[in-house]
Amino acid sequence: MTRAYNFSAGPAALPEAVLREAQAELLEWGDARASVMEVSHRGAAFEALVADAEADLRRLLAIPDDYAVLFLQGGATQQFALIPMNIAAPGQAADFVVTGHWSAKALAEAGTYVDARIAADAGAPYVALPPRAGWRLSDDAAYVHICQNETIQGVEFQEAPADLPAPLVSDFSSTLLSRPLDVSRYGLIYAGAQKNVGPAGLTLVIVRRDLLERAGQPRARILSYAEQAAQRSMLNTPATFPIYLAARVFKWLEREGGLAAMGERNRRKAQALYAAIDGSGGFYRNPVDPAVRSWMNVPFAIHEERLHAVFLEESDAAGLLALKGHKAVGGLRASIYNAMPEAGVAALIDFMHDFQERHG
Numbered sequence: 001m002t003r004a005y006n007f008s009a010g011p012a013a014l015p016e017a018v019l020r021e022a023q024a025e026l027l028e029w030g031d032a033r034a035s036v037m038e039v040s041h042r043g044a045a046f047e048a049l050v051a052d053a054e055a056d057l058r059r060l061l062a063i064p065d066d067y068a069v070l071f072l073q074g075g076a077t078q079q080f081a082l083i084p085m086n087i088a089a090p091g092q093a094a095d096f097v098v099t100g101h102w103s104a105k106a107l108a109e110a111g112t113y114v115d116a117r118i119a120a121d122a123g124a125p126y127v128a129l130p131p132r133a134g135w136r137l138s139d140d141a142a143y144v145h146i147c148q149n150e151t152i153q154g155v156e157f158q159e160a161p162a163d164l165p166a167p168l169v170s171d172f173s174s175t176l177l178s179r180p181l182d183v184s185r186y187g188l189i190y191a192g193a194q195k196n197v198g199p200a201g202l203t204l205v206i207v208r209r210d211l212l213e214r215a216g217q218p219r220a221r222i223l224s225y226a227e228q229a230a231q232r233s234m235l236n237t238p239a240t241f242p243i244y245l246a247a248r249v250f251k252w253l254e255r256e257g258g259l260a261a262m263g264e265r266n267r268r269k270a271q272a273l274y275a276a277i278d279g280s281g282g283f284y285r286n287p288v289d290p291a292v293r294s295w296m297n298v299p300f301a302i303h304e305e306r307l308h309a310v311f312l313e314e315s316d317a318a319g320l321l322a323l324k325g326h327k328a329v330g331g332l333r334a335s336i337y338n339a340m341p342e343a344g345v346a347a348l349i350d351f352m353h354d355f356q357e358r359h360g
């Protein structure tokens with residue numbers, strides 16, 4: 001068995017227990033006498049799976065009844081376009097808070113459809129969040145957009161910003177299900193699955209139903225949230241296998257104690273890793289404001305640039321995968337999503353100590 005601890009930012013590690021379940025029923029799913037990948041999405045068995053998945057997700061996140069849950073495709077990037085198309089009138093204002101790579105992408109894409117305004121910009125190198133008091137919000141905005149967790153810079157909103165004049169829309173791609181969440185503070189939450197929810201190919205949208213009635217309806221039915229909500233995300237063939245695996249992840253999360261337990265575990269993992277970095281006497285560094293450090297993505301650098309390549313080679317050989325930082329910031333990054341056990345973080349910290357002793 002050479003399965004290693006995988007620190008990839010995405011597509012990311014999945015819980016081993018879930019992969020084993022999928023392996024055991026890959027050829028025959030339930031009574032289907034076929035794989036779950038080979039049955040009709042409109043058959044009773046698959047419809048029951050989707051209904052069950054939605055119920056489990058609603059329970060995990062305590063999603064209020066006045067929110068629709070959509071199982072879509074196209075990734076978070078497609079949502080950068082669908083959100084303005086669906087919940088704003090053409091050319092209407094929308095406010096964006098820019099805190100790193102992904103919120104900047106969302107802003108740029110929305111500008112094709114709406115008057116996308118920068119309410120605040122943390123500014124490079126994006127290691128802090130702009131204080132809420134300084135945001136310049138419009139009176140006429142259709143929504144306020146944030147990125148809950150900047151996967152590349154490692155900056156995370158610890159809670160929903162308050163006192164907004166328009167519904168809050170947040171990109172949760174790299175932090176959904178990592179801790180409890182007050183859904184009612186948001187108008188719309190979206191996430192590509194491949195960080196913390198399941199495999200690539202599934203995109204979750206949780207949207208307050210009143211926003212589905214808004215004027216700016218896309219002209220293509222397939223791009224319409226309202227149509228997808230009315231058809232239970234089955235306007236066309238959904239991403240059946242990713243939905244099946246995500247449904248297994250939801251069950252796994254419930255067995256692990258739900259999001260309160262996950263949040264405590266993720267807090268411990270992040271605290272241990274940041275403490276190791278901060279306690280290394282400057283050998284390792286994380287530049288992010290400690291108050292907004294991400295629990296999921298921990299970028300760090302070694303004081304000597306040339307050691308990064310050595311670290312990557314040796315860590316990979318030691319069974320610690322995918323620790324290379326995103327090319328936009330360089331250095332190293334450990335993504336420690338739900339599927340990363342505490343033992344994996346402990347193994348990384350041990351390796352970091354050992355590496356420092358040999359190269360410090």
Ligand SMILES: *Cc1c(COP(=O)(O)O)cnc(C)c1O
Binds near residue numbers: 075076149193195
């Ligand atoms: C990965 C990521 C994206 C892009 O996701 P795709 O599914 O590849 O479109 C967008 N936002 C955040 C915060 C991400 O982590």
